[in-house]
Amino acid sequence: MTTDLRTAPTAATTADLSTLWAQRIGCARGLLPGSALTEQVRVLADLGGEEYLLRLKPGQDTVLDVVSALPRVAAALERRGDQVAVEPHPSGVNCLARLIVVDDSPLRRTTAHPGVAAFNPATGSVAIGLHTDGALAQWALWNDRGAVSGAIIAAHGSGGTNLVRGLLSAVAGYDPIVPWVIDVHQGVNLGDTTHLATRVGLNPAEGGQMLLDAHEIGRSRVANLTGTMPVAYQPTREAPLNLLLVDELDPLMDQRGAYGEQAAALEWLLRYGGKVGISVVVRATTAASNAFNRVGSRTAAFAGNAVVLAEVGRFAHNVVPGLVGDPALLPRTWSDGTSAAGLGYSTRRYAPLRSFLAGQS
Numbered sequence: 189m190t191t192d193l194r195t196a197p198t199a200a201t202t203a204d205l206s207t208l209w210a211q212r213i214g215c216a217r218g219l220l221p222g223s224a225l226t227e228q229v230r231v232l233a234d235l236g237g238e239e240y241l242l243r244l245k246p247g248q249d250t251v252l253d254v255v256s257a258l259p260r261v262a263a264a265l266e267r268r269g270d271q272v273a274v275e276p277h278p279s280g281v282n283c284l285a286r287l288i289v290v291d292d293s294p295l296r297r298t299t300a301h302p303g304v305a306a307f308n309p310a311t312g313s314v315a316i317g318l319h320t321d322g323a324l325a326q327w328a329l330w331n332d333r334g335a336v337s338g339a340i341i342a343a344h345g346s347g348g349t350n351l352v353r354g355l356l357s358a359v360a361g362y363d364p365i366v367p368w369v370i371d372v373h374q375g376v377n378l379g380d381t382t383h384l385a386t387r388v389g390l391n392p393a394e395g396g397q398m399l400l401d402a403h404e405i406g407r408s409r410v411a412n413l414t415g416t417m418p419v420a421y422q423p424t425r426e427a428p429l430n431l432l433l434v435d436e437l438d439p440l441m442d443q444r445g446a447y448g449e450q451a452a453a454l455e456w457l458l459r460y461g462g463k464v465g466i467s468v469v470v471r472a473t474t475a476a477s478n479a480f481n482r483v484g485s486r487t488a489a490f491a492g493n494a495v496v497l498a499e500v501g502r503f504a505h506n507v508v509p510g511l512v513g514d515p516a517l518l519p520r521t522w523s524d525g526t527s528a529a530g531l532g533y534s535t536r537r538y539a540p541l542r543s544f545l546a547g548q549s
C-alpha cells in the first residue's frame with residue numbers, strides 16, 4: 189500500500205478541537221498553559237470551518253502571544269498554517285481571543301478579482317482579497333475626513349503589481365476618481381491595465397514629473413480649504429479624488445539618498461494629500477526603502493493602508509505600526525510547489541490575507 193505523503197492523515201482532524209486544545213496547548217506544560225477553547229461562536233459552513241472563543245490565562249498570555257505561537261498552535265491542532273488564524277476579541281480584553289480554524293482555506297485558492305464590484309463608492313473601500321475566514325480584505329481610498337494613502341510592500345514576484353492592478357480595475361470608469369499610474373519600467377508591470385488610467389508615466393522622468401504635478405494640484409487646492417469640513421468627505425465629479433498609483437517607488441527616488449524634489453513632493457502628498465483629495469498608493473519591495481527615509485513619509489505611508497505581501501529584508505514587522513503578523517513567516521510557495529503570491533498581512537486585521545488575482549485589463 190502507498191500513502192500520499194502530501195495529505196495529512198485524517199485521524200486527528202476529526203477530533204474535537206476543544207479537546208485537542210486542552211490536551212496539547214492548554215495543559216500544564218503546553219504552549220499556552222491555562223488556556224481553553226470554549227464556546228463555538230461561528231460556523232463557517234462554506235469553508236468547513238469554525239470560530240471559537242479562546243480564553244487565555246489572565247495575566248499570563250495575551251492575544252499577541254497566540255499570534256507568535258500560531259505555527260505551533262496549528263501544528264498541535266494538526267492543521268496547516270493557512271488553516272488557523274487568531275483575532276483580538278471585540279471587547280478588547282486581551283485574555284480573550286477569537287480562534288478561526290478552516291479546512292478549506294481561502295488563502296490556498298486563487299480567487300479572481302471581482303472587477304468594479306470590488307469597489308464600494310458609498311464608503312470608499314475596495315475589496316482586495318480574502319482573509320482566512322473568508323471575510324473581504326479591505327483597502328480604504330477615503331474616509332469621512334478625506335482621501336487615504338497607503339503602501340504595498342511586496343518583494344519581486346510576490347504579487348505587488350497584481351494588487352496595484354486590482355485597485356485600478358476596481359475604480360475603472362468611476363468618474364469621481366481620477367487615476368494616474370506610474371510604472372517606470374516602460375509599463376512592463378501593469379501592461380494593458382494602464383489604459384484604465386487617465387495619465388501614465390512609463391519611465392522615471394515621466395513618473396517624477398507626475399509627482400511634481402500632483403504636488404502642484406494639491407498646493408493649488410490648499411487655497412480653497414475651509415477650516416473644518418461641514419460634511420463627511422466624498423469625492424464628486426466636480427471635486428474628484430486623485431488616485432496616484434506608483435508601481436514601483438524606488439527607481440523614482442534618488443538612490444543616493446539625497447532629498448530631491450520628487451521625494452519632497454512625495455512626502456507632501458503622503459502627509460497632506462488626504463486633506464485635498466489626493467490618495468497616493470506606493471508599492472516598494474521593502475519597508476526599509478529609501479523612499480521612506482524621511483520619518484514623515486514613512487509614518488504617513490503606513491498610517492492609512494499598509495499591506496505587506498513579502499519583503500526583501502525583515503523590516504516591515506518592526507517599522508509598520510499595527511502590523512501584527514510577521515510576513516517573513518508566511519510561505520512563498522505551498523507544499524505542492526505552487527506559488528503563494530498574493531499572501532500577506534494588512535494592518536486592518538490579525539489574520540493573513542490572499543489578494544484577488546486581477547486580470548490584465
Ligand SMILES: Nc1ncnc2c1ncn2[C@@H]1O[C@H](COP(=O)(O)OP(=O)(O)OP(=O)(O)O)[C@@H](O)[C@H]1O
Pocket residue numbers: 297298299342343344345346347348349350351377527529530531542543544545
Ligand atoms: N493573489 C494572487 N493569486 C494568485 N496568483 C497571483 C496572485 N498575486 C500574484 N499572482 C501571480 O504571481 C506572479 C507575480 O505577480 P506580480 O506580477 O503581481 O508580482 P510583482 O510583485 O509585481 O513582481 P515584480 O516585482 O517582479 O514585477 C504573477 O504571475 C501573478 O499572476
Ligand SMILES: [Mg+2]
Pocket residue numbers: 348349350377
Ligand atoms: Mg510587478
